[in-house]
Amino acid sequence: MSATEPLIRTRQTETKVNGISTQVVCTEFSNYIFIVLTQYGKIGTLISVTPDSRSNDIGTPMFSTKVLLGKDEPLTHVCAKNLVTFVSQEAGNRPILLGLALKDSSLEAIKHMKEIIKSCQVW
Amino acid sequence: MSATEPLIRTRQTETKVNGISTQVVCTEFSNYIFIVLTQYGKIGTLISVTPDSRSNDIGTPMFSTKVLLGKDEPLTHVCAKNLVTFVSQEAGNRPILLGLALKDSSLEAIKHMKEIIKSCQVW
Numbered sequence: 001m002s003a004t005e006p007l008i009r010t011r012q013t014e015t016k017v018n019g020i021s022t023q024v025v026c027t028e029f030s031n032y033i034f035i036v037l038t039q040y041g042k043i044g045t046l047i048s049v050t051p052d053s054r055s056n057d058i059g060t061p062m063f064s065t066k067v068l069l070g071k072d073e074p075l076t077h078v079c080a081k082n083l084v085t086f087v088s089q090e091a092g093n094r095p096i097l098l099g100l101a102l103k104d105s106s107l108e109a110i111k112h113m114k115e116i117i118k119s120c121q122v123w
Numbered sequence: 124m125s126a127t128e129p130l131i132r133t134r135q136t137e138t139k140v141n142g143i144s145t146q147v148v149c150t151e152f153s154n155y156i157f158i159v160l161t162q163y164g165k166i167g168t169l170i171s172v173t174p175d176s177r178s179n180d181i182g183t184p185m186f187s188t189k190v191l192l193g194k195d196e197p198l199t200h201v202c203a204k205n206l207v208t209f210v211s212q213e214a215g216n217r218p219i220l221l222g223l224a225l226k227d228s229s230l231e232a233i234k235h236m237k238e239i240i241k242s243c244q245v246w
Binding site: 007008010012014023025027029030031032034036038040041042043046048068069097099 | 130131133135137146148150152153154155157159161163164165166169171191192220222
């Protein structure tokens with residue numbers, strides 16, 4: 001690590017997803033990856049996505065989601081898992097703290113958003 | 124706002140407080156100011172600090188604190204209010220989402236940390 005690189009790494013980008021302006025901020029902490037995905041400029045619903053100590057049949061960890069702030073809706077949990085499970089796996093099973101404020105949570109949009117999160121890799 | 128300025132503003136710094144390496148990250152969202160103050164590299168205890176709609180006798184708003192993630196200790200609420208009430212007031216009474224991982228939460232350290240938060244003003 002160079003002397004000028006800050007210890008807490010953060011990257012962000014803005015792009016259109018199905019014509020909607022979408023912003024992503026990713027910040028790495030030692031015990032969490034913090035990701036905000038917003039189409040409103042808001043931090044939105046705050047969800048923790050945590051790998052369970054138990055694994056499923058094929059040995060990959062399962063994930064628990066918990067809404068810490070904002071509206072607790074079933075779709076939020078599904079979107080959260082779908083969006084950031086791969087980040088947790090790539091980051092040595094670190095839990096994710098996710099802020100989610102989406103206008104469009106179609107499967108196609110979610111797929112595109114995963115690519116955007118990948119482009120802001122800090123883990 | 125220039126074309127190159129990202130819509131989500133974030134600033135961070137690292138400095139010593141009583142000899143302990145201390146990192147601050149401040150990020151502005153439209154509905155929250157997100158601040159992490161860490162001496163462990165961790166996001167630490169996550170606290171929401173929200174101005175109440177009620178005011179006290181002299182018309183200044185009171186603040187509610189809630190631990191969203193991590194250990195819920197009385198000192199955490201006191202430190203959180205002490206550290207970021209001024210930010211909420213300066214940011215048009217926006218609530219604060221605060222990550223706190225302190226080795227030293229003496230009054231002297233807290234006072235210094237407020238100055239560091241000020242130096243990372245994004246609101």
